[in-house]
Each structure stands twice: as C-alpha cells, then as structure tokens.
Amino acid sequence: MKKNALVAWLALFQLLVLSPLSAIADTKTGETEQKQAGASAQEVFLVKPYLQLGESASQAVLAKQESLELIWFTTNNGKGEKWQVQSKSQSASKWSSSKSVQAFFVGKVENVPFYRYTVKIEGLAPGEKFSYKVLRNGSIAFNGSATARKSFNQPYSFAVFGDVGAGSAGEKKVIYQVTQRKPDLVVMPGDITYDQGRISQYLARFFPIVNSQEASPDKGGPLLSSSLVMTALGNHDIAMTTSWKGTDLNRFPDALGYYIFWSLPFNGPKFDYKIGQSTRNVLPLVGDETNVTNFLKAADKRYPQIGNYSFDYGNSHWLILDGNEYMHWGDEKLRTYVEDDLTKSKATWKFVSFHQPPFSIDIYHHSEHRMRLLCDIFERTGVQVVWCGHAHNYQRYFPLKFKAKTNKDGIPMMNGNGTVTGDFILDTKFNGTTQPKMKGVLYIVSGGGGASLYRRAPFLPKESEACHKFIHGMHSFTFCNINDKTLSVSQISDDGKVLDQFKVETD
Numbered sequence: 001m002k003k004n005a006l007v008a009w010l011a012l013f014q015l016l017v018l019s020p021l022s023a024i025a026d027t028k029t030g031e032t033e034q035k036q037a038g039a040s041a042q043e044v045f046l047v048k049p050y051l052q053l054g055e056s057a058s059q060a061v062l063a064k065q066e067s068l069e070l071i072w073f074t075t076n077n078g079k080g081e082k083w084q085v086q087s088k089s090q091s092a093s094k095w096s097s098s099k100s101v102q103a104f105f106v107g108k109v110e111n112v113p114f115y116r117y118t119v120k121i122e123g124l125a126p127g128e129k130f131s132y133k134v135l136r137n138g139s140i141a142f143n144g145s146a147t148a149r150k151s152f153n154q155p156y157s158f159a160v161f162g163d164v165g166a167g168s169a170g171e172k173k174v175i176y177q178v179t180q181r182k183p184d185l186v187v188m189p190g191d192i193t194y195d196q197g198r199i200s201q202y203l204a205r206f207f208p209i210v211n212s213q214e215a216s217p218d219k220g221g222p223l224l225s226s227s228l229v230m231t232a233l234g235n236h237d238i239a240m241t242t243s244w245k246g247t248d249l250n251r252f253p254d255a256l257g258y259y260i261f262w263s264l265p266f267n268g269p270k271f272d273y274k275i276g277q278s279t280r281n282v283l284p285l286v287g288d289e290t291n292v293t294n295f296l297k298a299a300d301k302r303y304p305q306i307g308n309y310s311f312d313y314g315n316s317h318w319l320i321l322d323g324n325e326y327m328h329w330g331d332e333k334l335r336t337y338v339e340d341d342l343t344k345s346k347a348t349w350k351f352v353s354f355h356q357p358p359f360s361i362d363i364y365h366h367s368e369h370r371m372r373l374l375c376d377i378f379e380r381t382g383v384q385v386v387w388c389g390h391a392h393n394y395q396r397y398f399p400l401k402f403k404a405k406t407n408k409d410g411i412p413m414m415n416g417n418g419t420v421t422g423d424f425i426l427d428t429k430f431n432g433t434t435q436p437k438m439k440g441v442l443y444i445v446s447g448g449g450g451a452s453l454y455r456r457a458p459f460l461p462k463e464s465e466a467c468h469k470f471i472h473g474m475h476s477f478t479f480c481n482i483n484d485k486t487l488s489v490s491q492i493s494d495d496g497k498v499l500d501q502f503k504v505e506t507d
C-alpha cells in the first residue's frame with residue numbers, strides 16, 4: 001500500500017484496532033436483552049445496522065406489502081458465523097425470519113478485510129410499526145424498530161437537514177432532537193460527511209452520532225436504525241478540493257463513502273461509464289487504475305447510478321438530484337429526465353431535493369446559481385417545495401417563479417461565472433397561516449445539520465427581497481407533517497426551539 005493510502009486509512013485502522021470482534025453471550029429477553037445487545041453491538045459491528053430503501057424499491061406506494069433493506073458492516077466474512085434477521089409487525093403474533101443474509105467484500109484495510117451485510121425485511125404492512133433483531137450465532141447482536149413505508153392515504157412525518165457529519169456538538173444535538181420526534185422519513189440534501197466524505201470520516205463523524213444507540217444531546221441518537229434516511233450528493237461527499245478535476249482516489253483511496261454506504265433506487269438516468277474516459281454528467285474519478293477499480297468493485301454498480309433517483313413516500317414524490325459542478329442541468333437529456341419524472345408522478349406532493357440551492361443569500365454560496373436552470377421545469381410540473389443544503393443556515397423564500405435569461409431555443413442559460421440571471425415573480429400574499437396556498441415554488445435551505453454556520457451576504461437586493469426568513473447562528477433542522485393536502489413545516493433549533501412555523505395547502 002502506498003504511503004498516501006496508509007495515511008488515508010489510518011483512522012479506519014485505529015477504529016478496527018479499538019473495536020475487536022468478540023463472541024456474544026446468550027441474552028435474555030426484555031430490557032436486559034436490549035442493554036446487552038447495545039453493549040455488544042459496539043464490539044461486533046464496524047457499522048451498526050441501518051435501514052435503506054434499496055436499489056429496486058417500487059415507485060408508487062400502492063403495494064399491499066412493503067420491504068426495507070437492513071445493512072451492517074463487520075470485519076468478518078461470516079465464516080464460522082451464522083447471521084439471521086427476524087422481524088415482527090406490531091399486529092403479528094410471532095417473529096418471522098428474513099431470507100438469506102448477503103455478505104459482500106468491500107475492501108481491505110491494512111490487510112484486514114471488511115464486509116457489507118444486506119438483508120431484505122419483507123412482508124411489512126404499509127405504515128405499520130415493526131421490530132427487528134439481528135442474531136449472530138443465535139444470540140441477539142442488535143435490536144431495532146421502525147415504521148414501514150407509508151401508503152398513499154396515510155399521514156406521515158419527515159425531517160430535512162443537510163451539512164451533517166462534522167462530528168460537532170451541533171450535529172449531536174440536531175440528531176438527538178430529530179430522533180426524539182421519530183420521523184418516518186429523513187432526507188439529507190448533501191454534505192453528509194466532512195470534510196471529504198471518506199469512509200474513515202463516515203466511521204468517525206457520521207455513524208457513531210447518527211446511529212448512536214444511546215439518544216442524548218451529547219451523543220446523537222439511533223436515527224439510521226429507526227427511520228428511513230435518503231441522501232443526495234454534496235460537494236463534500238466527493239472529496240472536492242480547490243482545482244478539483246475529479247475525486248482523487250490516489251490522494252483519498254477511501255473517498256466516496258456515499259457509494260459504499262447508501263443503497264438507493266437505480267431509476268435515474270443511465271450513463272455509459274468506462275474507466276479512464278471522462279463522461280459528461282458523470283462524477284469524474286482520478287487515480288491509478290488499481291485504485292479506481294477497487295472503488296468500482298466496492299461500490300457494486302451504485303456508481304454513478306445513485307447520484308440521481310426518485311422515490312415515493314405516502315402521497316409525496318421525491319426527485320433527488322446531483323447539483324455538483326460536473327452536472328449540466330441545461331443539457332436536453334437531463335432536462336427531459338427531470339420533466340418526465342415529475343410529469344409522470346400522480347402524487348399529491350412533488351418535492352425535489354439537491355445540495356446547492358438555486359437561491360441563497362449566505363456569505364459563501366450566493367452566486368452559485370447552476371440549479372436555477374431547472375426552475376422553469378419545477379414550475380411547469382407542479383413542484384411545491386425544493387429542499388436544499390450547502391448554506392449552513394435556514395432560508396425560506398416566498399413562493400416564486402423565476403424567469404431566467406434564455407438562449408434562442410428558450411432554454412435557461414448560465415453565465416460564464418456560474419450565475420443565472422433572471423426576474424423573480426414573488427407570491428408575497430402567501431403567509432403560511434391564513435393564506436396557505438402558494439403561487440409558485442417554495443425554496444427552502446436547511447443546511448444547519450452540524451457543520452460550521454454561515455451568515456448573510458450584505459449585497460443581494462433581488463434575492464434579499466425574495467427571501468422571507470433567514471435564520472443563522474444556530475444549528476437546526478426542518479420537521480414536517482403531511483396529512484393529505486396539508487403540509488405543516490417547522491424549523492427547529494438544536495435545543496428544540498421552534499424558529500419558524502407555517503403550513504402549505506395544495507389542490
């Protein structure tokens with residue numbers, strides 16, 4: 001292993017050394033069992049079990065039965081071990097065993113291999129609470145409970161916050177507050193883990209907090225094992241540096257943890273990627289062929305597929321996009337994908353989420369406008385809310401329509417400096433209480449999930465007029481409830497105070 005690779009894996013190696021595998025004693029049922037499973041989980045798992053929607057999740061939530069993937073990582077390939085997962089819906093009288101547990105070799109760290117385990121929990125009634133337990137050699141190694149994906153007519157809650165895995169006190173407090181509210185769904189619009197989204201950084205700054213078995217303001221909480229968390233790519237998830245030309249797998253061999261840890265639908269645009277070739281609208285990889293090949297094997301077909309995808313939850317449709325700079329959202333093929341995806345959906349609520357906000361008045365990212373190129377499509381297809389991160393604060397805009405400067409074919413244009421100029425039409429009559437119906441799209445930035453906070457830029461007259469609320473100086477998250485045609489939104493601080501609250505009604 002090269003010297004730089006040794007450095008890159010050092011944090012992960014230390015974790016492995018500090019967390020030796022050990023056998024688990026048989027446990028009793030009840031609270032004692034839970035506590036023992038909690039203590040043992042630290043020793044057995046490199047990453048404790050967490051829930052994912054999976055690559056083949058159906059679009060419409062019309063199925064009579066739902067399923068979720070349960071994923072965990074260890075340093076053992078399963079030889080000499082027997083893993084089982086059992087689950088039980090609230091209304092069921094007995095536990096049922098899941099089918100086979102799949103083990104997948106991810107990579108080696110100082111000659112210590114590590115493995116991903118995946119199992120599908122099937123036969124869940126939509127919207128019903130269920131419990132699950134992971135057994136290793138017949139003993140409980142982990143207990144969890146969650147709610148199956150909601151169907152079209154069921155009310156549900158969800159949280160949105162980006163810019164999370166900084167390992168900060170703010171991240172721990174936000175995760176604790178979110179976990180206390182037990183959201184059915186969580187959407188993280190990018191910058192999942194700092195500073196480069198490396199596997200070692202996920203293990204140090206993300207999983208111990210966002211999947212902490214103990215819930216407390218100085219630890220975080222068991223969010224990933226109890227709620228369905230969906231993610232988008234941010235600039236920190238791709239090891240972006242100054243003069244970046246692609247993710248450098250020589251400098252950061254454990255980069256792109258996004259493609260290792262998240263199991264997301266394979267329904268976005270398909271790109272014909274080949275090693276060594278640069279492909280338009282595909283995250284570029286830089287490095288020796290061995291390092292690139294190792295990453296591709298570890299990502300197991302998820303690269304570049306899961307950068308863009310969509311899914312349904314309850315009566316909402318979510319389109320998740322990659323807003324990084326190698327994406328050209330003015331390209332016809334990509335615009336057609338967005339328009340088709342949003343037009344086809346018959347959901348009551350259409351939401352879009354990506355990292356870089358089209359509109360921001362923060363001090364650092366206010367002129368990064370590339371995602372404005374899609375505003376006309378959002379308006380045409382009836383999108384109600386666009387959720388972003390990137391700016392580490394909270395911003396709520398008036399519902400708006402944005403008329404970008406266009407080329408001769410009527411397609412919105414980006415200027416050479418990355419800005420997109422145009423005119424705003426604001427719905428200032430919307431007040432979220434007595435006037436809850438919107439004319440236009442609501443843009444929300446919720447980037448206070450844990451990273452260092454951003455203040456306001458002082459010199460943006462048009463955007464400042466469009467921005468209805470700007471709250472900075474504290475970590476926070478967005479928490480929502482949907483009941484049929486009513487969306488209730490609260491912005492909540494890391495110590496639980498309500499910072500903003502409003503509702504939206506749709507037709």
Ligand SMILES: [Fe+2]
Nearest residue numbers: 191234235390
């Ligand atoms: Fe960012």
